[in-house]
Amino acid sequence: MNQVDVLALSGSLRADSHNTALLHAARTLHSGGLAIDIDHDLGRLPLYNQDLDTGAPPAPVAELRARSARYAPSSPSARSWPRWERKCWSSRR
Structure with missing residues (x-):
């Protein structure tokens, strides 16, 4: 198994x-x-502020992103989270 x-x-x-x-x-x-x-470590994550979303994400966000990349989403809502997360922490053009 x-x-x-x-x-x-x-x-x-x-x-x-x-x-x-x-x-x-x-x-x-x-x-x-x-x-x-x-x-x-969720308590280390900052509140989202679009005004500060100008480049690389804060270290705790980058660490959770890297850690969660090792796991497959388990639900339809979880499958959409990586797209939302990339949008929130990527720089806007």
Whole structure:
């Protein structure tokens, strides 16, 4: 059986987040064939400001972009995210 690699992002930054706890439980309790990589650095991402979108993205954005490129999107909305992300952090002409 092939292993599926998943990058899990919790939208909550709270230390005792129930969402993050569920991700940890899923990683512990899965039945095999699944590797769940939980990202704990979303709090480092800046709020998007189009006025500052003039070139290379901030380091945390570039790091998440590089990390997420190793994973395949898992839903139709996730498939559209890379296009949105490139648009938000690319320079406008």
